[in-house]
Amino acid sequence: MRLRATVLLAVAAAVLGLPGAAHAAAPAGSSPTPGGELVLPAGATVVSLTFDDGFRSQEVAARVLADKGMAGTFYVNSSSIGYPAYLTVAQLRGIDAEGHEIGGHGLDHEALTELPADAARRQVCDDRATLATFGFDPRSFAYPYGAYSPEVRRVVQDCGYSSARTSSGLYDSPELCSSCPRAEDPATADTWRIRTSGTTTEPALLRQRVLQAEGSGGGWVPLVFHHVCTCPQEGESAITPVDFAAFVEWLAARGPGTRVATVGAVAGGGLRPVVGTPLERLVAAPPVPPGARTAAFTVAGVAVSQSNVIAAGLVVATGAVVAYRRGTRSRRYAQHTR
Ligand SMILES: [Zn+2]
Numbered sequence: 001m002r003l004r005a006t007v008l009l010a011v012a013a014a015v016l017g018l019p020g021a022a023h024a025a026a027p028a029g030s031s032p033t034p035g036g037e038l039v040l041p042a043g044a045t046v047v048s049l050t051f052d053d054g055f056r057s058q059e060v061a062a063r064v065l066a067d068k069g070m071a072g073t074f075y076v077n078s079s080s081i082g083y084p085a086y087l088t089v090a091q092l093r094g095i096d097a098e099g100h101e102i103g104g105h106g107l108d109h110e111a112l113t114e115l116p117a118d119a120a121r122r123q124v125c126d127d128r129a130t131l132a133t134f135g136f137d138p139r140s141f142a143y144p145y146g147a148y149s150p151e152v153r154r155v156v157q158d159c160g161y162s163s164a165r166t167s168s169g170l171y172d173s174p175e176l177c178s179s180c181p182r183a184e185d186p187a188t189a190d191t192w193r194i195r196t197s198g199t200t201t202e203p204a205l206l207r208q209r210v211l212q213a214e215g216s217g218g219g220w221v222p223l224v225f226h227h228v229c230t231c232p233q234e235g236e237s238a239i240t241p242v243d244f245a246a247f248v249e250w251l252a253a254r255g256p257g258t259r260v261a262t263v264g265a266v267a268g269g270g271l272r273p274v275v276g277t278p279l280e281r282l283v284a285a286p287p288v289p290p291g292a293r294t295a296a297f298t299v300a301g302v303a304v305s306q307s308n309v310i311a312a313g314l315v316v317a318t319g320a321v322v323a324y325r326r327g328t329r330s331r332r333y334a335q336h337t338r
Contacts, residue, residue: 038265040186045213045258046266047251048073048222050165050196052105052142054080054087057229057238059095064245066098068252070260075105075142075165078130078279089134089282096136101262103140104128104161107279111147112155120152125159125276133278137271139163140263153192159276162191162269167224169195171212182212183219191267199224201239206247214258220266 040046049065051058054076065072074095080086087095096102106112106123107130115123124141131138139162143152146167156164171180176198184195197209206223213221227238239247251260 038186038261038268040218040259041257043218043257045183045210045218045254046186046220047210047213047258047260048220048263048266049225049248049260050075050142050222050263051225051228053077053109053226054092054105055227056085056087056091057227057231058225059087059091060241061225061228061244062095062098062100064241064248065100065260068248070248070252071099071101071262071265073101073103073140073263075103075140076131077105077107077109077144078127078282079107080109081130081282092136093134101140101264102131102136102138103142103263104131104138105142106144109144111145112143112152113147113149117151117155120155121159122276124155124161126279127276128159128161129274129276130278130282132274133283139269139271140165140267143167148193157192160272160274162272163194163263163267164192165194165196165222165263167196168198169193170197170221172198181219182209182216183221186220186266189220189267191269194222194263194267196222196224199226199237201225201236201243203243203247207250210251210254210258214254218257222263 038046049061049070049072051061051072051074054074058074062072062074074087074092076087076092081092082088092102104124104127107127108123110119110123112120112123128138128141141156141159141161141164143156143164143166148164148166153164168177169180170184171177171182180195189195200206200209209221209223213219225239225244227234228241228244229238230240230242231238251258
């Protein structure tokens, strides 16, 4: 909702020629991101804090970021919403209201590359439709397991997203992806295959990923988080709230050359129409105001209410009973007269 307002303001500014228009006002030496929402000074570093899978423990991270005036991107699997350990609709609304971005991650966290095209399409489009039903503006997608193919990219585009994140492709360690770049170039990044380093919850490694981008001419560093809790059972996929808060504190103190922005803000692209069907489990029927009659369905464009259906059913049932009794009576009469 907030992003829609941002885009509208940007469009209005562009039409009116106001200095806020990203494309028009890009100062020399700066690099507009593909969608033009952010203008980064040359050599700047932009960090996107992304959270996968909609775990309930991520709510604390959202609050920590909001307290610092920062926004993250939360990629949600809508079929998990509300189950134990997963964010509820109300919590997601709270996160959205804090200024964060809610993105999609597929209905059921299935590797889309393993699915037939129509099933992959349902996973992506219906997930997005469900998120949109709650009033979110899902522009950004993350491939479950980072599983990418040109076919899956096409599905994500067709479902109306504006970007998609993988989970590898940037420098990780001397052993892993050692020749990979330290950061994406936000001006030329493939926004349908946004790269990241592997997930880490090590504070020193998180800092290193930002420092190595700063030290190699800046760029875009999307970081991936899963659980944010003191929960040893989650192993390497959990960062403690204390470590997370310390990292955010450290980021906030980096100075103007390093900033934090959502994936949607960096990747750009407007909000596109929704394709797909929202998940029935999560989209309850709207409450019926007292005395109001809701249409159960329409016949030739005429709304038919539930009470109409019941009344019609009674008439048909009564008619059937009367016809049956008349029928049996006349058969009995026929038997008697034979
Ligand atoms: Zn995931």
